[in-house]
Amino acid sequence: xxxxxxxxxxxxxxxxxxxxxxxxxxxxxxxxxxxxxxxxxxxxxxxxxxxxxxxxxxxxxxxxxxxxxxxxxxxxxxxxxxxxxxxxxxxxxxxxxxxxxxxxxxxxxxxxxxxxxxxxxxxxxxxxxxxxxxxxxxxxxxxxxxxxxxxxxxxxxxxxxxxxxxxxxxxxxxxxxxxxxxxxxxxxxxxxxxxxxxxxxxxxxxxxxxxxxxxxxxxxxxxxxxxxxxxxxxxxxxxxxxxxxxxxxxxxxxxxxxxxxxxxxxxxxxxxxxxxxxxxxxxxxxxxxxxxxxxxxxxxxxxxxxxxxxxxxxxxxxxxxxxxxxxxxxxxxxxxxxxxxxxxxxxxxxxxxxxxxxxxxxxxxxxxxxxxxxxxxxxxxxxxxxxxxxxxxxxxxxxxxxxxxxxxxxxxxxxxxxxxxxxxxxxxxxxxxxxxxxxxxxxxxxxxxxxxxxxxxxxxxxxxxxxxxxxxxxxxxxxxxxxxxxxxxxxxxxxxxxxxxxxxxxxxxxxxxxxxxxxxxxxxxxx
Amino acid sequence: xxxxxxxxxxxxxxxxxxxxxxxxxxxxxxxxxxxxxxxxxxxxxxxxxxxxxxxxxxxxxxxxxxxxxxxxxxxxxxxxxxxxxxxxxxxxxxxxxxxxxxxxxxxxxxxxxxxxxxxxxxxxxxxxxxxxxxxxxxxxxxxxxxxxxxxxxxxxxxxxxxxxxxxxxxxxxxxxxxxxxxxxxxxxxxxxxxxxxxxxxxxxxxxxxxxxxxxxxxxxxxxxxxxxxxxxxxxxxxxxxxxxxxxxxxxxxxxxxxxxxxxxxxxxxxxxxxxxxxxxxxxxxxxxxxxxxxxxxxxxxxxxxxxxxxxxxxxxxxxxxxxxxxxxxxxxxxxxxxxxxxxxxxxxxxxxxxxxxxxxxxxxxxxxxxxxxxxxxxxxxxxxxxxxxxxxxxxxxxxxxxxxxxxxx
Numbered sequence: 013x014x015x016x017x018x019x020x021x022x023x024x025x026x027x028x029x030x031x032x033x034x035x036x037x038x039x040x041x042x043x044x045x046x047x048x049x050x051x052x053x054x055x056x057x058x059x060x061x062x063x064x065x066x067x068x069x070x071x072x073x074x075x076x077x078x079x080x081x082x083x084x085x086x087x088x089x090x091x092x093x094x095x096x097x098x099x100x101x102x103x104x105x106x107x108x109x110x111x112x113x114x115x116x117x118x119x120x121x122x123x124x125x126x127x128x129x130x131x132x133x134x135x136x137x138x139x140x141x142x143x144x145x146x147x148x149x150x151x152x153x154x155x156x157x158x159x160x161x162x163x164x165x166x167x168x169x170x171x172x173x174x175x176x177x178x179x180x181x182x183x184x185x186x187x188x189x190x191x192x193x194x195x196x197x198x199x200x201x202x203x204x205x206x207x208x209x210x211x212x213x214x215x216x217x218x219x220x221x222x223x224x225x226x227x228x229x230x231x232x233x234x235x236x237x238x239x240x241x242x243x244x245x246x247x248x249x250x251x252x253x254x255x256x257x258x259x260x261x262x263x264x265x266x267x268x269x270x271x272x273x274x275x276x277x278x279x280x281x282x283x284x285x286x287x288x289x290x291x292x293x294x295x296x297x298x299x300x301x302x303x304x305x306x307x308x309x310x311x312x313x314x315x316x317x318x319x320x321x322x323x324x325x326x327x328x329x330x331x332x333x334x335x336x337x338x339x340x341x342x343x344x345x346x347x348x349x350x351x352x353x354x355x356x357x358x359x360x361x362x363x364x365x366x367x368x369x370x371x372x373x374x375x376x377x378x379x380x381x382x383x384x385x386x387x388x389x390x391x392x393x394x395x396x397x398x399x400x401x402x403x404x405x406x407x408x409x410x411x412x413x414x415x416x417x418x419x420x421x422x423x424x425x426x427x428x429x430x431x432x433x434x435x436x437x438x439x440x441x442x443x444x445x446x447x448x449x450x451x452x453x454x455x456x457x458x459x460x461x462x463x464x465x466x467x468x469x470x471x472x473x474x475x476x477x478x479x480x481x482x483x484x485x486x487x488x489x490x491x492x493x494x495x496x497x498x499x500x501x502x503x504x505x506x507x508x509x510x511x512x513x514x515x516x517x518x519x520x521x522x523x524x525x526x527x528x529x530x531x532x533x534x535x536x537x538x539x
Numbered sequence: 540x541x542x543x544x545x546x547x548x549x550x551x552x553x554x555x556x557x558x559x560x561x562x563x564x565x566x567x568x569x570x571x572x573x574x575x576x577x578x579x580x581x582x583x584x585x586x587x588x589x590x591x592x593x594x595x596x597x598x599x600x601x602x603x604x605x606x607x608x609x610x611x612x613x614x615x616x617x618x619x620x621x622x623x624x625x626x627x628x629x630x631x632x633x634x635x636x637x638x639x640x641x642x643x644x645x646x647x648x649x650x651x652x653x654x655x656x657x658x659x660x661x662x663x664x665x666x667x668x669x670x671x672x673x674x675x676x677x678x679x680x681x682x683x684x685x686x687x688x689x690x691x692x693x694x695x696x697x698x699x700x701x702x703x704x705x706x707x708x709x710x711x712x713x714x715x716x717x718x719x720x721x722x723x724x725x726x727x728x729x730x731x732x733x734x735x736x737x738x739x740x741x742x743x744x745x746x747x748x749x750x751x752x753x754x755x756x757x758x759x760x761x762x763x764x765x766x767x768x769x770x771x772x773x774x775x776x777x778x779x780x781x782x783x784x785x786x787x788x789x790x791x792x793x794x795x796x797x798x799x800x801x802x803x804x805x806x807x808x809x810x811x812x813x814x815x816x817x818x819x820x821x822x823x824x825x826x827x828x829x830x831x832x833x834x835x836x837x838x839x840x841x842x843x844x845x846x847x848x849x850x851x852x853x854x855x856x857x858x859x860x861x862x863x864x865x866x867x868x869x870x871x872x873x874x875x876x877x878x879x880x881x882x883x884x885x886x887x888x889x890x891x892x893x894x895x896x897x898x899x900x901x902x903x904x905x906x907x908x909x910x911x912x913x914x915x916x917x918x919x920x921x922x923x924x925x926x927x928x929x930x931x932x933x934x935x936x937x938x939x940x941x942x943x944x945x946x947x948x
Contacts, residue, residue, distance in 0.1 A: 080896065084849060089895045096595060097587040115584035146862050253595050366588070405595055406700065411766035 019045045019273075021534075022293055022303040024280045024319070025474070025513070027055020030309025031263040031274075032527030033512040033534075035086050037307075038270035040535050045301060046264075046272060047293065049279040049474065052257070053264050055309070056473050056480060057522050059257025063460035065410040066348040069256040071464070071473060071480070073399060073417040074098060074368075075522045076249045077239060078259065082524035091265035092258055095250030096404045100367030102358070103212045104450040109357045110208045111364055127206040137203055144191065145239040147184050150176050151491065152239065152518040152525065155533055156500035159492040166501075192487055196230040197375050211372045215395055218421060220480040220520060222339040224382030225375050229486045236485050236519065249368070251404045259522055283308070283319045283509060290509035305508040307530060310474060311482035312336050312495035312515040316504070326505050332496035336489060336515070340466030340478030341385060343423035345443045347416040348409070348460035352400070353451035366403045371396040371446060385422030390439045390465075393446050395421045413459070418443055425466035425477040436463050481520025482513050491517055502530035510534060552577045555603040556692040556753035560761075564771050571774055574667075574688075576604035579773035586775035586868065587893070593739050593780045594894050596768030597698040599760060600777060602738075602745065603753075606651075606665045607691050608673060612682030615659050621824050622676055623653060624808055624817040630655045635719045635734050638816050639808045640672075645829030646796035646805035648672060649789060650813070652736060654721060662687065662747075666789040672797065676825070692753040696760065697743030697780075699942055700767040705733065705744060707763045713744070718944040727759050738777060740784020742942040778869035779890045782901060785844055785935025787811055791871045792842070792887040792901055809838035810903070812935065841909035844935035845876070845886060847898040847917050851928045859922045865891040865898060876902055877916040877927060883908045886917065892937060899937050900930070908932075 023034045026048030038044045052058055056071040075095055083093060099114040110126065112119045116135065124131035154173060157166035180188065190199055196217030200210045214225035217234035224230070252258040264274055279296040283306050292302040308315040316325060316333045352361055372378055372395050381391035397419040402409040409415045420443050427435060440463035448454050466478025475482070483489055492500045495515045502510050512530035514520035553576045555561070561579055569580035578601065581589055592598040610619065620627040625638035632655050639650040651665040659682075663673075673684050696704065705713045711724040713733065721734035729752035737743035748756050761769060781788065789795060796805040807830060808817050817830060849863075856863045869890035876884040889900030900917070908915070909932060917930035 080849070083896050089897075093896070094595060094894055096591045099585065099587065113584070114587065118584055142862065363583070404591075406766060406768035407595075413766075 017299075017301050019043050019301060019303040021045070021305045021307060022047065022301055023307045023309060023512070024283075024293065025049070025055060025309035026053040026260075026264070026274060026276065027309050027513070028057040028260045028263055028522055028524060029513050029527035030055070030307070031260060031267055032082060032086070032524040033307055033309065033531040034272045034274070035263055035267035035270055036528060036531030037534065038267055038272035039086070040531075044267070044272040045303070046267065046274040047278040047280050047295070047301075048274070048276045050472075051277050053274065053276065054257045054260030056469075056475060057256045057260045058473075059255030062346065062462050063348045066413070066415050066460065067255050067401075067408045068346040068415060068462060069252075069401060069417055070346065070462070071344055071469065072256045072522055073251075073401070073419065074249045075252055075256065075259060076237070077521040077523040077525075079524050079528065082528050086263060086266040086524075087269075088259075088262045088266060091262040091269065093262040094253035094258070096253055098249040098251050098367050098399065098404070100363060101212060101370055102364035102367060103208050103370045103372060104355050104357050105208055105373050107357055109355070109364075110206075110212065111358075113363065113367070123206070123209060126209065127204075130204045130206045130209055133203050134209075140187065141235070141238045144184060144187050144235065147176075147180055147188065148235065148239060153529075155502070155529060156492045156494065156517040158498050158501065160498050191231045191235045193228060194231045195226050195228045196234045197225040199231040199234070207374050208372070211374050211378055212370045214375065215370060215372045215378065215397065218378065218382070218395070219397065219419070220342060221484050221486070222337075222341040222385070222422075222424070223484075223486075224379045226379055227382075232487060232490075233485050236521070251399065251401060253405050253407075255401060255408060256522065263524070280319065283506070285320065285324045285506055285509075288324070289507040305510060305534065307510040307512050307534070309513045309527065311338060311476050311479070311513055312511070313338060313476040314474060315511050315513070315515070320506065320509075324506060329496055329499065329505050336483055336495050337486065338477050338479040338483045338515075340425035340469060340475070340480075341423065342419060342421045342478070342480060343390070343439060343443075343466060344464040344469070345418040345420055345440055346462040346464075347418070347458055349414040349416055349454075349457040350459055351412070351453075351457050352414055353416070353447070353457065354453045355451045357450065365400055367399070369396075369398040369400075371398070371450065381422055385424040388424060388426060388428035390423045390427065390435075390442060391421070392442055394423075394443060396443065396446065398447075418447070423465055423478075425470070425479075427465075431465045431467035436465050436468070439463060439465060482515035483519075485519050490519065494519065502526075502533045553604075555601050556750040557601045557603065557694070557757050559754060560757050561601055561771065565773075569773070573774070574604040574606065578604055579771070581773040581775045582771045586773060589770055589772040589776035590779055590893060592768060592770035592772055593698050593741055593776055595699060596770060597696055597700040597704055597764055598739070598770050598772035598776065599757075599764070600695040600697065600772050602693045602695045603691075605688070605693060606668055607687040607693070608663045608665070608670065609656075609660065609685045609687040610663060610673070610682055611660045611685070612680070613659055614680040614682045615661055618677055618680050618682055619653060619661055619663070620821065622673070624813075624824055624826070624830075625653070626818040626821055627653060632657055633721055635721055635736055637719070637736075639811070639813050641808065641826030641830070642796045643826055643829065644796070644805070645807045645826035645833060646799075647793060647808055647811060647813070648795050648797050650787065652734075654734060656732070662691075667795060690750065692748045692750045694746045694748065694756070694760070695737050695739075695743060696746065696769075697737045697739040697741050697772075699742055700764075700769075701743050702947075704760065704764040704767050704769060708759050709733065714947050717946060726756050729755055731756060738784075738786055739780040740786065740936050740938055740943060741780065741940060775868050778888075779892070782869055782888055782890045782899060783892050783895065783936065783938040785812070785901065785937060787813075787842065787901070788888065806840065806842075806903075807833055807838060809833060810840040810842060812842035838906060840884075840903050841906050843884075843902060843904050843909050844933045844937055845900050845902060845915065845917065845930040846933050846937075847889075847900065847919075848929040848931060849898070852898070852919065855919070855921050855926050855928055861922070864921070867891070874900070874902075875918045876904060876930070877918070878908050878913070883915070895938055897937070901935070904932065
């Protein structure tokens with residue numbers, strides 16, 4: 013038990029957003045306590061040595077959207093943030109492949125092998141999306157206004173945003189509208205013709221979402237993934253040295269540097285509410301901590317339906333949170349490997365193993381995978397986004413050995429008959445078999461296999477229904493609607509109770525943004 | 540008609556003893572000239588992975604183009620003690636000292652390392668040819684100076700995994716080798732000396748090899764280093780890391796006093812941030828008198844690090860409708876630095892530091908403005924128009940990991 017039991021602020025959940033909020037509050041001189049249920053920090057941004065000598069970025073595995081000002085303001089590079097470049101995307105096909113790299117000419121030639129038109133379009137597409145990403149940035153960096161009863165500052169925010177929208181070119185406005193409404197497949201069809209290219213690009217529109225590439229709304233998710241930048245380069249992805257947990261640890265060290273107290277293995281049972289005001293938290297072990305404010309980094313379902321009593325909340329709000337869509341659609345398979353996979357279409361070791369490997373040969377492959385999930389099954393031939401972290405950071409595995417991270421979709425939370433051990437293994441088999449179709453030696457290399465189903469993501473990491481974004485990134489639950497109308501500015505119907513997780517604006521991914529903006533709202537820096 | 544050509548001038552660029560390997564590995568076929576050698580700019584199409592090899596894995600650089608001199612004979616210690624600004628009398632066998640050396644006016648000619656190979660044998664490395672200066676100052680002394688540049692091949696192995704790799708290939712353990720010390724050992728029956736030195740500011744070593752063994756050593760390093768992420772690395776990556784480490788580069792950050800046409804182009808060690816390497820308690824050394832005077836009145840210039848502040852830079856780019864444009868490689872163009880609209884200095888090299896997430900630069904500043912924390916204006920060109928953006932004077936090195944100096948327990 014911590015020595016003092018009265019704090020200025022208590023943050024529930026030591027995930028990267030909770031830690032970010034804690035760091036900002038501590039930086040402003042507040043006495044902050046972070047309570048983490050697990051024995052490790054990071055939430056879904058965590059590195060664990062699941063198999064001796066092999067370090068897994070257990071859940072989240074790449075970083076792109078981490079905000080540059082958060083890195084600077086919290087001095088994260090000083091505390092261990094080191095992002096290694098993930099330079100390429102490799103899509104294995106039958107007897108062929110598609111490869112996109114950091115070099116424009118090489119990528120041009122590689123796409124031109126399949127379609128000259130696409131190769132040329134591709135060169136225009138990236139910069140356009142980057143400009144759109146930039147155009148959307150101010151929206152992401154504004155506290156979502158209360159659309160029903162806007163405050164004065166909401167009105168000024170809205171005015172600024174409207175001015176900003178007015179300044180968009182007609183082309184930007186067109187694309188933005190299309191991206192907000194269309195399916196990623198439809199959107200990409202307007203640009204490209206080579207199916208594997210389109211499919212691979214559309215894949216970022218389905219990640220973490222219970223939608224297929226042909227589902228309307230998936231284009232926005234694609235845009236969300238385009239808004240990341242590393243060192244000013246939009247659409248750049250990075251890998252944290254030592255695994256994704258390194259990002260969380262850097263934030264935690266920063267928070268501690270500024271004076272925050274962090275306690276692990278401290279599971280919060282309830283937020284204590286008195287007269288409509290939160291006054292502290294009660295732990296599962298019976299300990300209680302008092303605090304002037306409580307900030308939850310958990311998803312909206314847990315923040316409101318588990319940590320609070322329904323009776324303390326307005327019923328329309330409870331209804332909104334119940335309706336908040338948080339369907340889990342993905343699983344994660346982490347492999348400890350004895351060597352490197354050998355792809356039939358591009359044998360041997362090369363740069364292609366140092367970037368992302370995408371199992372997305374066609375829209376049909378993705379859409380069929382989604383079909384399985386629609387009817388309560390995991391995909392027999394899933395979509396996968398794979399990286400080999402040990403190719404970027406050899407310390408992730410013993411010399412000569414490798415770790416492989418497979419993000420797998422789809423695995424519905426509501427599996428027919430429910431998830432159990434044998435279903436989990438069957439899901440793991442489907443992943444390995446799909447992979448073995450392209451890299452047959454994979455089966456002989458596996459030293460250890462960790463399979464995480466949405467049910468595991470929920471029970472181990474507290475992600476309701478296993479949704480990696482704390483709620484889907486679809487238009488009806490973004491911005492002023494995330495997680496619920498009137499309560500999108502990190503406040504809640506309970507006085508002194510705030511939210512700072514990915515279930516708030518601007519949403520999921522390792523951004524630090526909800527944590528940062530919630531803290532700044534609380535501190536009165538952002539209005 | 541066929542000419543029999545007896546003309547033997549070295550008309551072609553020189554090839555390092557490792558060229559047989561490096562030429563085949565260099566996918567980008569981008570080369571720079573370094574002391575008349577072809578030297579890889581980057582092996583891959585982009586230098587990013589090579590940069591991160593230096594900071595997170597192990598980078599292998601061919602540094603054979605360095606100028607190397609062997610000085611041997613009973614008077615060598617006395618001679619070097621007078622030649623350079625560091626105290627060579629306390630340099631033990633197996634020790635390495637980084638030092639500048641000056642002309643009589645106390646202006647820097649070059650900088651490099653002095654390695655004590657035995658009681659009376661030293662190796663000195665330099666960026667430019669120094670044979671004439673070395674010989675000129677050796678007159679009447681009992682020693683021999685040999686230009687060893689071609690007779691010693693050299694590799695730098697830099698990065699957190701460099702020690703692990705060397706421990707798997709070298710006969711002796713590197714665990715106890717301290718920063719700026721060296722040992723003689725063998726790599727696969729090839730005698731080599733390994734110094735714990737480098738130009739990256741990271742844990743790293745330089746390996747001094749007989750050219751006939753060059754390929755053997757290269758091959759075994761690549762083979763055994765593979766699982767530790769060994770990466771052949773070119774000059775682009777090196778340039779960023781040496782700026783992060785705050786290490787100066789001749790002809791970029793300063794000009795040798797032997798080549799400066801005008802007085803103002805020359806710099807004293809104090810003006811290059813090398814005051815720590817000038818040992819005034821030495822009885823005598825070349826340039827001491829002039830440096831004593833300079834020390835008394837204070838140097839006119841200082842060599843400083845600056846951080847270009849992000850918010851204003853981002854704002855300027857945003858006004859142009861662009862995301863912040865950061866240099867992807869290190870630049871070397873002299874860039875004005877202002878204080879209150881008055882130019883008070885110039886930056887000589889700069890880079891975006893991928894590991895610090897900061898835009899950093901090295902430069903010369905009039906001493907009155909060189910206090911840490913001073914806010915300057917740094918000139919940037921955004922869409923062809925010159926703008927001023929804020930930059931702060933900070934101390935160097937920008938990046939200084941513990942592993943650079945530490946030994947495993």
